[in-house]
Amino acid sequence: MRRKTVLKCLAILLIMTLPSVLCSSITEAKENGQVVVYTALDQVYSEPVLKRFEKKTGIKVKAIYDIEATKTIGLVNRIIAEKSRPRCDVFWNNEVVNTIRLKNKGLLEPYASPQARYFPELFRDEDGYWCGFAARARVIVYNTRLLRGRQKPRSIKDFLDRRWKNQTCMALPLFGTTATQATALFEVWGHERALAFFRNLKKNGVDLVDGNSVVRDRVADGTYMWGLTDTDDVYSGTKRGLPIDMLLPDQDGIGTLLIPNTVSLIRNAPHASAAKKLIDFLLSEESEKMLARSGSGQIPLRPGLKPVSGIPSLEEIRPMKVDNEDLARLMEDVLSLLDKELM
Structure with missing residues (x-):
């Protein structure tokens, strides 16, 4: 009799708890089945x-890519607009400052990925809001035919040299890595000197074009002798046989700006479990190797991983010393100012 009573009680308990268990399992399965990523990397x-992540995990990835001219900024504004009802799970940014801006707006969730510990502290948030990987450097791209046997530029200050008047270009410094570099100059040089630099760009005929790849192409086709872009744009161009090469600017001065990709978890992400798995994969050695060996030639940040031939390693670069948190605080005001000055 006692045994029947116990079994009956267990049966009732099972009936009462089964729906919640099934509901939890269904929810977890649904959450783990897909992940939405916004990515600013080409x-x-x-x-x-x-x-590759999809193939390894079986998790379906829905990716939203940005366009070249509004790189990063468009996706950041979209995440901000969706804050009351997030649609994005993971933000894969091609730089760091706008990632920190999202953090400061309370739109990111800390996640201590087990992969993050392999990266230098310089390239990760101490509270786990973001982690950097696979970097690029801001470099001078020049036409090897037009500058054969001629003195080459060595600094971004050479944009203001009259001997280069109407012969250079850079991307409009309101978006992507060019916006990051513009903000960095305001931090390193100070407001007055940086503002004077950008005002004098126009006076010396520096063309502000729609994106870093356009800079590369205009230099390659001889429209301009040299410009400012990212290592990945130059590397992809040389692989295609374009008559271009790169120089690390300001190695005897303020240094070359190094910009990592960053990955972060969106607060209240609809698919948080799958999102964390994607973040772990993006920070994995396999992912950094793929990006290094791809046509973009990204610079690995994991100690021991080397870039491909033609791309400088971390040890070869004297980096510009900037405080990314300060850049995030400065950026909105800097871009607003430059928008008025340059547009």
Whole structure:
């Protein structure tokens, strides 16, 4: 009799708890089945990495890519607009400052990925809000035919040299890595000197074009002798046989700006469990190797991993010393100011 009573009680308990267990399992399965990532890294380079993640995990990735001219800023504004009802799970940014801006707006969730410990402290948030990987450097790209046997530029200050008047270009410094560099100059040089620099760009005929790849192409086709872009743009161009090469600017001065990709978890992400798995994968050695060996030639940040031939290693670069948290606080005001000055 006692045994029947116990069994009956267990049966009732099972009936009462089964719906919640099933509901939890269904929810977890649904959450783990897909992940939404917004990525500012060019689709041609980021998509193979995301496809590899899909193949390894079975988790479907829905990726939203930005366009070249509004790189990063467009996705950041979208995340801000969606804050009351997030649609994005993971933000894969191609720089760091706008990631910190999202953190400061309370739109990121800390996540201590087990992979993060392999990266230098300089490239990760101490509270786990973001982690950097696979960096690029801001470099001078020049036409090897036009500058053969001629003195080459060595500093971004050479944009103001009259001998280069109407012969240079850079991306409009309101978006992407060029916006990051513009903000860095305001921090390193101070407000007055940096503002004077950007005002004098126009006076010396520096063309402000729609993106870093456009800079590369205009230099390669001889429209301009040299410009400012990212290592990945130059590397991809040289692989295609374009008559271009790169120089690290300001190695005897303020240094060369080094910009990592960053990955972060969106607060209240709809698919948080799957998002963390994607973050772990993006920070893995496999992912950094893929990005280094891809057409973008990203610079690995994990100690012991080397870049491909033609790309400088971390040890070869004297980096510009900047405080990323300060850049995040400065950026909105700097870009607003430059928008008025340059547009």
